[in-house]
Amino acid sequence: MTRVCHMTSVHPWDDVRIFHKECRSLARAGFDVHLVACAPRTICVDGVNVHAVPKAQGGRLHRMLATAWRVYQTARALNADVYHFHDPELIPYGLLLKWQGRKVVYDVHEDVPRDILSKHWITPRLRRRLSQAFEWVEDFAAKRFASVVAATPFIAQRFARVNPSSVDVNNYPAEFAELARQGCADKAGSRNLCYIGGIGTIRGAFEMVRALEFVDARLIMAGPFQSTAIEEELRSLPGWKKVDYRGVVDREGVARILAESRIGLVLLHPVINYLDSLPVKMFEYMAAGLPVVASDFPYWRSLLADAGAGVCVDPLDPRAIARCIETLLERPDEAVRMGDAGRRAVSDRYRWDHESDKLIALYGHLAAR
Template sequence: MKILFVSQYYPPESNAPANRVSEMAKEWVRIGHEVTVLTTFPNHPEGKIYPGHKNGRPQVEERDGVRVVRVPVYIAANKGILRRSLAYLSFSISAAIFGTYRIERPDVVIATSPQLLVGVAGAWLSARFRRPFVLEIRDLWPDSIVAVGALREGHPALRMLRRIEHWLYRRADAVAVVTETFKEILQQRGVTPERIAFLPNGVDDELFHPRELPNDPTGENDPHPGKFVVTFAGTIGMAHGLKTVLEAAELLKDDPVVQFLVVGDGAERAQLEAKVAEMRLTNVQFKGRVPRSAVAGILRRTDASLVMLRPSPVFETVLPSKMFEAMGTATPILLGVDGEARRLLERADAGIHFPPGDARALVVAIQRLRNDRDETARLGKNGLAYTLANYERRRIAAGYEGLLREIASPTEQHTPTNVVVGGG
């Protein structure tokens, strides 16, 4: 089967959308499919083209057996609604134009959010090639734009985006969602249940499975010897509410043991670093963007993984991929997200929940883990066992592949059964 995946993000970018697309694509190649990813030149989140790439003519490369077609776009850092919108729109247009003659006719077309304009390019290419179309919803866009305050209800641009959203739901032969709550919301918005497939995020067992750390009697490989390290690893964006981390660090500034580590880059990093300097916090360190392969090693040396989002009903519908990465390395989670993420954490018994935005509650949770290392280890082991039983990426990819086979079959009417993978 020839699969076309349209995604604005792809490695060497290391955000959640890039990782999910890459891991699915590699697995499908492994089992014998031809996968092409239509994407742009890597630039997220700084808005700077990575070394070895140039934002010009379309470029074709191969990564892990996946054919990657990169097309030019307007480049913007991950901040500022106008510039980001132009970047999103330019990719949709560029992917539709260049994809028309740079892509061999596929058997099925997938377009993945979070930004929904990618779906427009996917729908166009699906019509152009006369092939079925799968719309993958990883974020409730444009709801999340409102949640971070980038647009207000009633704004003309928001009304236009909602019309595009509903058109794409009608146009897609199948809609793949990553949470059960998304599934419920889409049904309320008119998507029939038989066209919705639940295909959650998961963990790459080969990359994130906990491994024994090398013997290190001198402590040379441990950047924080004797510390209880709380790590946030991922995009430092508007949605994550990392101001709460600084407030917690302020409350713990006289504690010689607790150390906060923020790994990644994004729109809010410079502002947060300036605030750390202003507050004279010595217990917060920023590491910057690292390769995805390095994240697993960092988490293995971490005592607790911090997963948080700003307080908003929209974010109660999501399952952050950071949860699966933490559980995959047997790292207990400090979770500042309500809704579906909290329910998963409690089912897995893999960490401690605190109310989003509540720095004092975060401090209490940190102190609880710091003072009970047996409990810390137990929660980490629980998370590992649960995620391998329910959210192993290879099994999710197999379920996804079954959906694609079903709707790509020329003898079918492109009405998939309701695929459900994960979430035990």
Template sequence: MEKICVLTMHRPFDDRIFHKECKTLSRAGYMVILLVPHTNDETVDNIMLKRLPIYRSRAMKFLYLPIRALFSAMKQNARVYHFHDPAFIITGLLLKIAGKCVIYDVHEDYKLKIAEKSYLISPLRRILARIFDIFEKIVSRFFNRIIVVDNHLLSNFKSHNAVKIANFPPIMEVKKREHEKFVFIYAGGITQERGILQIIKAVEYLREYSDKIKIILLGNCEDEQIKDALGQSKIVEYLGNKPWQEVFNFYGNADAGLLLLQPTSGYYYIENPVKMFEYMVAGLPVLSSDFPGLRKLISENNCGVCVDPTDPKQIARGMKYLVDNPDEAKRMGENGRKAILEKYNWENESKKLLKIYSEILKGKGEVFN
């Protein structure tokens, strides 16, 4: 049985990493070891979780965790090392120098994320973003494979042996439950960048609909401004963070999904947002930000409505449209579900992942320069 070691700073039971990639590899007969910040070692669904330290300090997390991960990874003596975070690039490079097969899994355009870090002064953000971009592209040439989630990232690594594996959901049945009001739902980070304040402000323009609708928010919230705003709304119900599997039970109690990302450079170019496809697999129409990639997705599949995510009035108008046209909203949801069954599903994407591993282990995954 071939041994695979996965390294990440994400949550232990992350949707893409644990529930999709690790489970796919385990079911295919690989021995999967997941090095992850966790409270203890344990085995879940035949995947061995090996504990890395949980650092609260950002400096400790980005300086010391990659070192600890390197030593732990070397002990595993795996055939393939698959890492998911840019902070592990040096770790991956050292593993490659040690003669290991290494895969770099890129989830986001990290240079754009660095350019928006509020805790860095503006000139420093641009300088660090540029340095990281050059560094990432140079080092990535040494890895056996680069996995990216969309075409925008694929273009960034077009000469780097890159393969696109979209973060589509698995095909699943989401049981619908009867409820009185029209329920809008959002699941994910409760942050200003995700448009949560705009959603709350949109309630001001929905007063005549107050007895018809409810807005449910699921996810972790650390923003004090958002917490204060949540306490002032009777329509919006914040239910905190929920396990990934449980989120789909809430989708079954909803009528539409909210995806109102704000126009930061990190989000404006997004093509395959995870939440969009989760809503679609649940048969929910999507009220989405009017960005090029999202507009294309909504238009091609006729599965939702696009609005200016910075304008609470437009958001409210989009909500009213879905509430006032329930048959059309239902049809959009059915269109989204059909698109998932036909093309946007993990069952299709998982075949690409297994092909990559098969090629690497057969010696066909050598580095392209």
């Protein structure tokens, strides 16, 4: 049996992409799956052996040095056939494993060089240099790994230049049947909107709350705040009185929110790293039969128009956002039609089992090699 080891020093052990999607899918396919991550204890869940490492005390630098080193040491001791890591800070350890004769897979969740370009707290000149330097490091490493697994087709295309074994394994919903049932709930009279995910400035938090000043609706919001300062500023806005904040919720909590809601919001700002992204929340809204109000990015516009699953709007204009929401709330038949179209699109195309087939095929190829 092929032994595989997933590694992360950044994400929690039960991360949706890493544990719930990739590791569980590989375990069901018959691989001996191990996951090294920060966890309360070493456990085995759904056929996945989770090896706990302590989280380093302190800030990001402590994590990048101490936690990453512990993850590497624990993973190396497992003597796996394939090592699959998920964080850019683990690139040096991926290279070490490669030079020790291991097969190594780099899972790229985000286009980090483009993400650096959106960091406004870095001066523009330094931003460009850091982006170029990191892209060189990533390309150097990716060329030497057995494969690169990318979270979007656009990231996969970038890495295909240096590693022909690059493959996109997209973050489509894993629990389609569970999410689809949420669309069957009786929502007559409901004027609930929902947003599930990280809560920060470039994720559209302020525009969503300000839009509530211009529409008769309630926003159910769940997820971690980017900072205490952002939380305090949001709570001071007039629209916050229409927000039902649920905190950080588990998968059951997500399902409950979707069951209570009529419209899903995904209003990321037009920063370069988001323009070609595939936010999982968009597809979870669609799977639950919710029409989507999304940022007016060309890629998202074509995706939603093709599916007939929602509308796009300027994510920086709270009044325009409010008008889109009001239109869907006042036209329930149109909203239901969009929700049904989105559910069909996820059922036919945007679902995890199609993506897991790619991952399993890749692992079969690596094992054969």
